Amino acid sequence: MTLTDDRQFPAALAAAMAVPIDYADGDGIDFEPYEAFLSAEDTTDWFRAWTGNNELDGDAFRVFGQDGTGGYAAFWLVRPGLPTAEQPVVFLGSEGETAVVARDLGDFLWLLADGCGPYEAAAPYGAEWTSRPDDALTAVAERFAPDARRPAGAVIELAAEEFPDFEDTVMDLCR
Template identity: 70%
Template sequence: MIPTDDRQFPAALAAALALPFDYNDGDGVDFEPFPAFLSAEETTDWFQSWTGNTELDGDNFRVFGQDGSGGYAAFWLIRPNHPLVHQPVVFLGSEGETGVVARDLGAFLWLLAGGYGPWEAATSYEPDWTPRHNQELAAVAERFATDCKQSPAAVVEQATREFPDFDDTIMELCR
């Protein structure tokens, strides 16, 4: 566990999540940001329900949004002694989907700018879906993460390469 209970959005995340995400009747981004991180209690309740393991807490996650089915997007606090903005962004879906979608907040901003939400980055259920570049989110990424600019495919590939055992790690916690 990373010793932090800071539940304030970093400025870059707050700027990105203040913008609208257009689902566009299934042809857009399926992401509903929260106005703040879930509380420690809410996060623990969710993580225990998701895993079926009441011995766990949610201290290693900062949940900041969901898809339409209730899957959560969160920072995974796995890097000791690193600030929140340098922690990976993960998705834990309502149907058991898991994925590390970005290695840090800067990469996540470019993922959003490229027209992907956490669900779209973690799953491949909609083969005909085409992402649409989001100019407003690109402006946020340019403002806060100029040095991290990359394509959504590169963002996901780097995150997956850095954390190849995320799914196994989470599934080992399930009962």
């Protein structure tokens, strides 16, 4: 697969990341967006440290934010030839958590609009979670992905169904 080293945010992601994310003293979204993708070098350093495998690089990921513990949210460039916005969004937690949290950027926008971030989406399935719609993030989702509207639970479920082997794929890379 040929990957580009395009580190520019898609317009929809830039718009969403410009909206202040409400942590709400632990009851909101635990997500700290970046202003740009992590550099290729920093992504490789992180992925090698995360997996314990110095033979890897981070070319398959575009990291765009983190939770409070340092877990990363990223696009996983697994769909050959498609732009970043059409790649799945994953969470790789500081304690080894892994999950595909959205099938693409449109779904990710609706995840955020429903008050759910990557960390919350990667929580053990079935964990208690309450919808907390955010008007500003909903406006971004309506602008950039009007046909993808769905609640966070549906976004998470569809992502898990499409990529059921993500955790095994990543764990096979670990040393």
